[in-house]
Amino acid sequence: MPTTALPAEYRSDVETLWDFNQMHHEPRPVDVGIGLGGHDIGVATYAVDLFHAGIFPLIVFTGANAPTTVDRFPRGEAVHFREHAIERGVPDDAILIEPRATNTGENIDFTRDLLEELGYLGSTKSVMLISRPYQQRRSFAICRKRWPEVDVSCGSLPLALDDYVAGIGDVDRVMNMLVGDTQRLWVYPAKGWAIEQDVPDRVREAYERLVDAGFNRRLLPEQSH
Template sequence: MPTATLPAELRADVETLWNFNHMDHEARPVDLGIGLGSHDLGVATHTANLYNAGIFPRIVFTGANAPTTVERFPRGEAVHYREHALELGVPDEAILVEPKATNTGDNIDFTRALLDQHGLLDQVQSIMLISRPYQQRRSYAMARKRWPEVDVVCSSLPLPLSEYVESIGDADRVINMLVGDTQRIWVYAQKDWAVEQDVPTPVHDAYSRLVDAGFTTRVIPE
């Protein structure tokens, strides 16, 4: 049965990966907020909060479904995100929905195509990617590669690690996702899907120990 408590013997390594994947960008005004679809409705909550604070004038929610989200969001991640944002006071005219993306590369590419379709692409010089906390660095690197003309900042619901794990309710799931997203930093750069970023030795070491501990469900072949 899932537990919402991090094992004490793993905490230091999990925190190392958690801190590395945060970009620590300041939430400053940008032209567009992009809510990246996932199983975490907190992404939509944070996107709505940022809109209501005047950080950006328009939102794109992007995401279809993955095996891990189809039960929770049967109409698609972006559709459910939009509905949640409307409940939080975001006006419908401020939201565009991109319902087909199944990965982060699609999120970025399909968002660009949607903006172009609506005649808005030339109006966007800066974007904020709103994601799960451990997805910040990977999404940033991919956006810099696929949309190099824009300034990119990242943001996530500001929760400490323990509170985030409690909100998800499954420590193993969070650790597996952290391990997988960390590995993708160097794998995606090697495949030329993302810009290269420095990965400090302590991060590599923490990653390796967590893999050895069995957190491999999100690890991909290198």
Template sequence: MPTTTIPDDLRSDVETLWDYSQMHHEPKPVDLGIGLGSHDPDVPVYTAELYHRGLFPTIVFTGANAPGTVEAFPRGEAVHFRERALELGVPDSAILVEPEATNTGENIDFTRALIEEHTALGPIRTILLISRPYQQRRSYAICRKRWPGVEVTCAARPLPLDEYIARIGDANRVINMLVGDTQRLWVYPANGWAIEQPIPAAVRKAFACLVTAGFSARLLPE
């Protein structure tokens, strides 16, 4: 049975990565909202809320499936996210679906190509990336590299760490994902896939402690 409790001796390290991974941007009006596919069912809900607040006229939901999302979203993340947004009152005319991307780089590349096909939208100069909370810094760094002509703002439903874990229902899964996303902030730039981000010493230390504690399921070879 998955636990939703963070071990006391690891809490400080998890909180360090959780806080660092978020960009702490204030959502603001933009030309396009992009809901990034993932296992997090709150992404389409929060995207719909921001749409109804008038922050963007058009949404792209992007994402096929990862191994961890097939059961929850068997027809693909973007397809299910669109359906959820429709349930929440977003008009179909305001939603585009990109159903092929299998990673964040493809989310950006394929969304950019889709937008270029829809010339009626006009030039896209500003975008809002809506994601799970700890995906923000990584998606920001990737988008800045792969779509350099736009101004990027990041958003996720503002939730305390413990409440987010309770919603997902599995602390170990969240911590493993958080550790993996943190590692990608230096692995991706080294491979030319993202811009570099400053990595504070406290983040490096927290990352190393969590890896030592066994949270290595999402690590990439370096």
């Protein structure tokens, strides 16, 4: 049975990565909200909250399936997110779905293609990427690289670390994902997939300690630590 208790010996380092991977953008009105697929239904919940608050008039949910989501969202991440939003009062005509993307780069590319196909791209000057909390900085960097002409901000359901872990139900999974997303902050720019970002020494050192402690399941195979 997965545990939701964050081990005390790792708390400081996990909190360092948790805080750094969020962009801390204040929600502001944008043309389109983009809900990035994954295992966290909180992405769709927050998109609904922002829609009802008038932050954006149109939502795109983007995502197919991954091995970690197919059991939870068998019809696809974007499809389930859309259903979740409609159940919470978002009109069907305010939601677009992009059901093919299997990674964040495809989320961005395929969403832009969909908006162009449906005639929305010309009026899309600003977007908000809604993601898991620790996915914000990576998503921001990818979007700035692949869609540089759009003004991008980021957001996630505002939860404290312990509340987020409790909602996911598996602290080990969250810690491994958090370490993996941190590694991608320098690996992706080296591959030309994202813009460069400054990663402070304290973040790299926290990352290294967590890798050394065995939280390495989400590391890219061509990059250890």
